[in-house]
Structures are given as structure tokens and as C-alpha cells.
Amino acid sequence: MTLIHIENLSKDFKILNRREGLSGAFRDLFSGSYRTVEAVKGISFDIDPGEIVGYIGPNGAGKSTTIKMMTGILKPTGGVIEVNGRVPYDNRIKQAQIMGVVFGQRTQLWWDLPVIESFRILQEIYKVDQKTFDRHMNMFNELVGLSTLYGQQVRTLSLGQRMLCDITASFLHNPQVVFLDEPTIGLDVSIKAKIRSVIKELNRERNTTIILTTHDLGDVEALCQRIIIIDKGKILYDGDIKKVNALFGAYRTLKLQINDFNERTRQLLNDRLCERFGLQNGITIAETEEFWTDVTIDQERTPLSDVLSFVMGNFTVEDVRILEISMENVVRKVYDGALG
Amino acid sequence: MRSYIPIARATFMVGLVYRFGFFFTIVGNIVYLCVAYFLWKSIYGDTLVINGLTFNQAFLYVGLGSAIFILLKTYADWYISYEIREGVIANYLVKPIDYQIYNLFANLGSLLINLMAITIPTAIMLIGVFHVRVPSGPGLVLFPFSVLLAFLISFSMDYFVGIMGFYSESVWGLSITKEIIVTVFSGALIPLQFFPEQMQKVLYLLPFQAIYHTPLMMVTKPNQGMDVFLPMMAVQIFWAVVLFIGARLFYNQAVKVLRIAGG
Numbered sequence: 001m002t003l004i005h006i007e008n009l010s011k012d013f014k015i016l017n018r019r020e021g022l023s024g025a026f027r028d029l030f031s032g033s034y035r036t037v038e039a040v041k042g043i044s045f046d047i048d049p050g051e052i053v054g055y056i057g058p059n060g061a062g063k064s065t066t067i068k069m070m071t072g073i074l075k076p077t078g079g080v081i082e083v084n085g086r087v088p089y090d091n092r093i094k095q096a097q098i099m100g101v102v103f104g105q106r107t108q109l110w111w112d113l114p115v116i117e118s119f120r121i122l123q124e125i126y127k128v129d130q131k132t133f134d135r136h137m138n139m140f141n142e143l144v145g146l147s148t149l150y151g152q153q154v155r156t157l158s159l160g161q162r163m164l165c166d167i168t169a170s171f172l173h174n175p176q177v178v179f180l181d182e183p184t185i186g187l188d189v190s191i192k193a194k195i196r197s198v199i200k201e202l203n204r205e206r207n208t209t210i211i212l213t214t215h216d217l218g219d220v221e222a223l224c225q226r227i228i229i230i231d232k233g234k235i236l237y238d239g240d241i242k243k244v245n246a247l248f249g250a251y252r253t254l255k256l257q258i259n260d261f262n263e264r265t266r267q268l269l270n271d272r273l274c275e276r277f278g279l280q281n282g283i284t285i286a287e288t289e290e291f292w293t294d295v296t297i298d299q300e301r302t303p304l305s306d307v308l309s310f311v312m313g314n315f316t317v318e319d320v321r322i323l324e325i326s327m328e329n330v331v332r333k334v335y336d337g338a339l340g
Numbered sequence: 341m342r343s344y345i346p347i348a349r350a351t352f353m354v355g356l357v358y359r360f361g362f363f364f365t366i367v368g369n370i371v372y373l374c375v376a377y378f379l380w381k382s383i384y385g386d387t388l389v390i391n392g393l394t395f396n397q398a399f400l401y402v403g404l405g406s407a408i409f410i411l412l413k414t415y416a417d418w419y420i421s422y423e424i425r426e427g428v429i430a431n432y433l434v435k436p437i438d439y440q441i442y443n444l445f446a447n448l449g450s451l452l453i454n455l456m457a458i459t460i461p462t463a464i465m466l467i468g469v470f471h472v473r474v475p476s477g478p479g480l481v482l483f484p485f486s487v488l489l490a491f492l493i494s495f496s497m498d499y500f501v502g503i504m505g506f507y508s509e510s511v512w513g514l515s516i517t518k519e520i521i522v523t524v525f526s527g528a529l530i531p532l533q534f535f536p537e538q539m540q541k542v543l544y545l546l547p548f549q550a551i552y553h554t555p556l557m558m559v560t561k562p563n564q565g566m567d568v569f570l571p572m573m574a575v576q577i578f579w580a581v582v583l584f585i586g587a588r589l590f591y592n593q594a595v596k597v598l599r600i601a602g603g
Contacts, residue, residue, distance in 0.1 A: 026508075
């Protein structure tokens with residue numbers, strides 16, 4: 001049985017062209033001119049219980065809008081959406097009981113109170129009995145050692161600690177599905193790893209379905225078996241992560257800043273690299289910003305170290321940066337037919 | 341309902357965290373009481389009774405009015421419009437709670453902390469420092485209930501203004517307008533008896549007087565019969581119910597703006 005069923009789902013936003021001032025606001029109450037923005041344009045997918053699905057795409061792709069429809073905050077313009085057999089926006093309170101949500105950008109905890117108070121309040125709100133509550137808190141304590149934070153005010157927590165507490169809170173009532181919207185945004189590598197292992201553990205232990213939106217492809221690689229890529233309100237890819245993995249797993253971008261850079265050296269660099277490695281070996285060259293040249297390398301075909309040492313040996317390189325491929329590049333590659 | 345009690349407890353605790361704020365509110369209130377004392381002293385001069393109130397009654401009315409004013413000042417309109425504007429409301433929409441009841445209980449917590457930290461000290465000061473005599477009578481018994489009803493009315497008005505945040509980004513203008521209307525038309529600033537007679541008739545038809553005038557009359561002139569007080573409280577109950585339901589309907593309408601047009 002599927003847990004989430006979405007069929008031809010769409011969402012248009014009617015955006016009010018607001019008038020100014022208090023009197024304008026009053027007039028906007030009754031009438032106004034609107035423009036329509038199509039945020040989601042007829043998407044379909046099914047999600048089974050226990051899956052971890054990475055829902056990714058560039059900014060403004062329609063990710064958050066879909067999440068908000070699944071959580072019952074937004075009402076779809078068209079199509080079918082069912083979570084656990086019910087329509088989310090018609091059964092908001094009932095649905096809230098079976099799902100947990102973390103909006104990475106803002107906390108659901110009580111800012112001015114000690115951490116433990118937030119958990120107690122949520123315990124009451126979700127009517128979690130004391131035994132389950134204790135068991136949950138113990139489990140989290142073992143996973144991440146939260147108990148030292150209990151007495152601390154939420155506003156004094158670091159971003160990473162706060163996120164761990166937020167995730168704890170979202171699993172408190174043992175929901176069937178948890179939506180994690182950018183749970184690792186702005187966090188350092190070690191805390192990211194911790195958060196990933198916690199999510200994985202909870203999914204394994206309780207068979208909780210997890211829908212994860214993120215900009216960090218590392219999250220997706222570490223957690224998801226399945227990935228849905230969305231752009232401009234449409235689904236570009238829905239399937240096994242392994243196929244996509246090759247796309248962003250192997251690619252690295254080498255950013256080069258070369259001494260006395262001019263049109264001639266750029267041309268030279270281009271020619272020499274093409275001559276030595278070439279497109280057929282998975283190398284593309286682009287000039288993205290002033291003084292920087294981007295060399296994108298498919299590591300499966302050409303090792304990054306080869307390219308780097310070749311460039312270093314032939315040019316006076318002032319600065320080097322190595323980047324993992326960005327979400328935007330993945331989407332561009334999907335458009336270019338990389339997934340066939 | 342039981343699951344909302346921790347919410348009241350939480351806001352009460354937040355109040356305790358920021359206890360220094362009370363100190364300044366109390367100091368501010370002492371200044372206000374002094375100004376009011378000398379103002380009304382000079383208004384009365386040698387006159388014993390103006391508009392049916394003695395100086396003692398008028399000052400008790402105004403002084404206690406300020407105490408209730410601070411008691412009911414929970415800033416619900418500011419918080420709610422902020423939460424809507426910043427999208428924090430999404431956190432509530434994904435929880436099995438009713439936003440209005442949630443806020444009611446959150447404000448109840450603030451009410452209790454205001455009562456403890458500000459209203460009771462002010463009342464003690466009125467009696468101890470300004471030597472105001474509180475007459476006795478059956479009205480005093482009804483007073484706490486009347487204040488509770490006043491709280492419900494005041495909350496619904498604040499909630500209503502807060503919900504305007506769905507439509508307008510500049511709710512503060514509306515908030516201040518509401519504040520002024522309530523303070524003047526409710527009798528919090530000047531006893532209603534001091535208004536022109538025609539205006540009094542209009543003001544008695546509006547919900548504002550049910551916030552301050554009704555409970556204050558129960559303290560300033562407590563020795564009137566139940567036949568005077570009970571209808572006044574019936575009017576309070578009427579407004580409490582009407583405004584609570586009205587605000588609820590307004591929310592249901594307004595939240596569609598978010599749910600259809602997006603945050």
C-alpha cells in the first residue's frame with residue numbers, strides 16, 4: 001500500500017499586486033488585481049511506507065510548495081493528493097498527528113525556554129504517553145547525547161544543536177511520515193554527518209517514511225535510495241539514486257585562477273586541455289566569472305589529479321578551488337539527457 | 341483543552357525569564373498614577389461629586405483602569421501578525437492544534453504573569469500609597485469574573501487585528517488605531533460618565549466599554565444591586581461570545597488566503 005499518492009498535482013499562486021498603505025490594505029481586502037504563477041505543474045508520484053526519498057531541485061523549483069501541499073498547509077489547484085489515504089488539507093488536524101515536519105530555516109521549539117520544555121509541550125500537544133516519551137528521549141540521547149542540552153534556552157543553542165533538537169521534536173509522536181525541509185542548511189561537516197546518521201537510524205528503527213528536500217547532494221547520496229528531481233514545477237527524474245549518482249557523484253569542478261590571464265592564455269588553456277584530455281574524456285571548460293576558469297571533470301574517465309598536475313605544470317596558477325557539482329549543474333545535465 | 345494548558349504554562353515561564361521588563365512597567369505605572377492623581381485632584385478642586393463620582397471613585401476608576409489595562413496587554417495582535425508575516429504560522433498549521441485556542445491559552449499565561457507582576461503591585465500601591473478607599477459591596481465578588489470576560493473580549497479584538505496580517509504587512513498602524521479606540525471608548529482613560537450624554541449612549545452599544553467600564557463600575561460602585569450588575573455581565577458575555585466566534589470566522593476566511601495564495 002502506498003503512503004503518499006500524488007497524481008497530476010498542480011498549484012497556481014494568485015499573487016496580489018498589493019496597493020500601498022493602510023487604506024490600500026483595506027481595499028485589497030475586497031478587491032485587487034492578480035497575476036498567476038504556476039508553481040507546480042501536474043506532478044505524479046507514489047511513495048511507499050519506509051522509503052527515504054530525496055526531493056531535490058534548484059531554488060524556486062516547487063519543492064516547498066509540494067511539501068506544503070503534502071502537509072496540508074496549502075490547498076492544491078488541481079489533481080489528487082492523499083497521505084495515508086486522506087486528503088491533507090481537508091483533515092489538517094488528523095493528518096498533523098501522523099506527520100512530523102522540520103523547516104530547516106525556522107525552529108518549532110520555544111525560543112525563550114529550556115529545550116526540555118519544548119519537548120514537554122509537544123508531548124502534550126501530540127498526546128504522547130509518558131512511557132513512549134521516555135523511550136523516545138532515551139533513544140535520542142543514545143544517538144546524539146541531547147540530555148546535556150535540556151536545561152539550555154533554545155536561543156542559546158548552536159545551529160547544529162538546534163537542528164538536532166528540532167529533528168528529535170519532529171519524531172516525538174512517532175509519525176508515519178517526516179518531512180525534512182533543508183535539515184542540514186548552514187551546518188558544518190561533522191554535524192551534517194551526525195544528522196544523517198540519526199535520520200538513517202530512525203528510518204531503520206521505526207520504518208518512518210522520510211521526504212527530504214535539500215541543496216546538499218551529500219545528504220541525498222548518504223540517505224536516499226530514491227530521488228525525485230523537480231524543476232520549474234515539473235518532475236525531471238524519479239527513480240533509483242544509483243543512476244543519478246554517476247551524475248553528481250563523479251563530477252568535480254576545478255576552478256582555476258591563472259596569472260596574467262587574458263584572452264590568449266584562456267585560448268591556450270582551452271587548446272592544451274582539449275588536446276591532452278578532450279571532451280571525449282569528460283572534460284568541459286567554461287568561463288563563469290572574471291579571472292576564473294571552470295574545468296568540469298568526470299572522474300570516472302579522467303582523474304582530477306591528472307588534470308590538476310597538467311595545469312600546474314604548464315601554467316602559473318594563482319589559486320585553485322575544487323567544488324562538488326552543484327544542484328543547478330545536475331539539473332542542467334538531466335535536461336541535456338544525461339539520464340537517457 | 342487539557343493539552344493547551346502547557347501553552348499557558350510556557351508563556352508564563354517566558355514571562356519569568358524576562359522579569360526585568362516588569363520593573364520598568366511598574367515604574368512607568370507609578371509615574372502614570374502620580375500624574376493621574378494630581379490631574380484628577382485639580383479637576384475636582386473643592387467639588388465633592390462630579391458626574392456622580394467622588395474624587396476617590398474617579399481616581400480608583402482611573403488607577404485600577406490602568407492596572408487592568410496592563411493586565412490585558414498581552415500584545416497578541418503584534419505576535420500573531422508577526423507570525424503570519426514571517427511564515428512562523430506554518431509551524432502551527434502542521435500541528436494538531438487550533439490556532440485561536442492556542443493563542444488564547446498563550447495569552448492566559450501572559451495574563452497571569454501580568455497579574456502577579458504588575459496588577460497586584462499596582463492595586464496594593466493604590467491602597468497603600470495613594471490611600472484610595474475601596475468601598476465594599478456585592479460588586480467586588482463579581483469583579484474577577486468580569487475581568488476574565490474582559491480578557492476574552494480584549495483577546496478576540498487583538499486576535500482579529502493580528503489576523504489582518506494575512507492581508508496587510510503593516511498591521512502596526514491598525515494595532516495602534518485599535519489601541520487608541522479601545523483606551524478612549526472603553527473608559528480606561530476617562531470614566532465613561534465624563535463623556536457627553538449622547539456619546540455615552542453610543543458607547544454603551546459598543547463592545548469597548550465591556551472591557552473596562554463594566555469591571556471598574558463593580559469596584560467603584562459595588563453596593564448596587566444584582567439587577568444592575570447581572571445585565572452588565574450579560575452584555576459582556578454577549579460580546580465575548582460574538583467576538584470570539586467572529587474572530588474565528590474571520591480566521592477561517594483569512595487562512596484561505598495563505599492556503600490558496602501561498603505564504
